[in-house]
Amino acid sequence: ETGVTQSPTHLIKTRGQQVTLRCSSQSGHNTVSWYQQALGQGPQFIFQYYREEENGRGNFPPRFSGLQFPNYSSELNVNALELDDSALYLCASSLGPTPYEQYFGPGTRLTVT
């Protein structure tokens, strides 16, 4: 059984650019949730995908968008990057759209300059 993996590990982008982050869910899990964790803060929920459909969204602007593929892996896309988007982006997978047994990946550290 493989755990949750994310790529890339680190990323540096310039303000105004676009970025795509990737997440492979744990084997057997059909739900992926994305979180943004600013330095020294708790993770903040961005959105969740369940069986390829968005199943809830946090307080993030539309320039944050996502996708889930038939194999349940997922992408997070951020357009028009701002300096405040610099953070650790975490994905978590689970079996079903519940918080129970939600397993997090190691995250992607995004720096916007």
Added chain:
Amino acid sequence: QQQVKQSPQSLIVQKGGISIINCAYENTAFDYFPWYQQFPGKGPALLIAIRPDVSEKKEGRFTISFNKSAKQFSLHIMDSQPGDSATYFCAAWGNQGGKLIFGQGTELSVKP
């Protein structure tokens, strides 16, 4: 009403001591309260969780105490070890489209 407030922000405990981290919430619709442990460079890992129909849950050295009337819950780490040094997050969930609400985190340092 969607917030989870966590304290203290940082905590230093001697090896063998008890570490206590507290959280408070407002939304009575929350019905699942997990605690996560995060080491530097890693994602959060589920440590222990409780539902509001139980006042206490213990797993090894980790205990959650839950006070539904006060809308507070806490994590106790007994016999704290240097390997427990990490950031701890409380969280709450209430069937709101997958939204897990996290506290601000507590950085625990256990001194040998």
